Amino acid sequence: MSILLSKLHPTWIRSTLNSWAMTSMSCSKVMHSTLPTEAVIASKKPYKVELISGKRYSWCTCGHSKKQPFCDGSHKTKAQGLAPHRFVAEKDSTVWLCGCKYTNNRPFCDGTHKSEFITSATLAEESDLKS
Structure with missing residues (x-):
């Protein structure tokens, strides 16, 4: 893996790691809904x-x-x-x-x-x- 990383451009590595870090930080701020995600039955006929x-x-x-x-x-x-x-x-x-x-x-x-x-x-x- 280190051979692969040494072949990659340092700017690409930095920007990729930064985007992963930003994603993980933003995910921690997500509010989770307590509403049901299962459908309710609207009709027993089509x-x-x-x-x-x-x-x-x-x-x-x-x-x-x-x-x-x-x-x-x-x-x-x-x-x-x-x-x-x-x-x-x-x-x-x-x-x-x-x-x-x-x-x-x-x-x-x-x-x-x-x-x-x-x-x-x-x-x-x-x-x-x-x-």
Whole structure:
């Protein structure tokens, strides 16, 4: 390793070490959120949606959006570890977008909402009423 370091330019070594040091110092100042990063179930059924070819969509992944199945920015305050799933429709079509937020084929429904985990769960709007 010392042979490799001796071949490197000292300015490059200094700047690399400085950037690593700055990164490690800035990481210690990061505030960690105590908000959950797991999606809540918005619906136990998928949403039937008409997509327009070439249009960009933001599918809600957190389950808190009031504009389901699309994102309204609720994750910024209620689920900061999550972000919307962005996609562009390839063609005009009618699709079923996941409402339970646990699909393995984002953003499309794959039938996960039929599992016991989803059918027995509390919906996001029901849990909001309790808090």
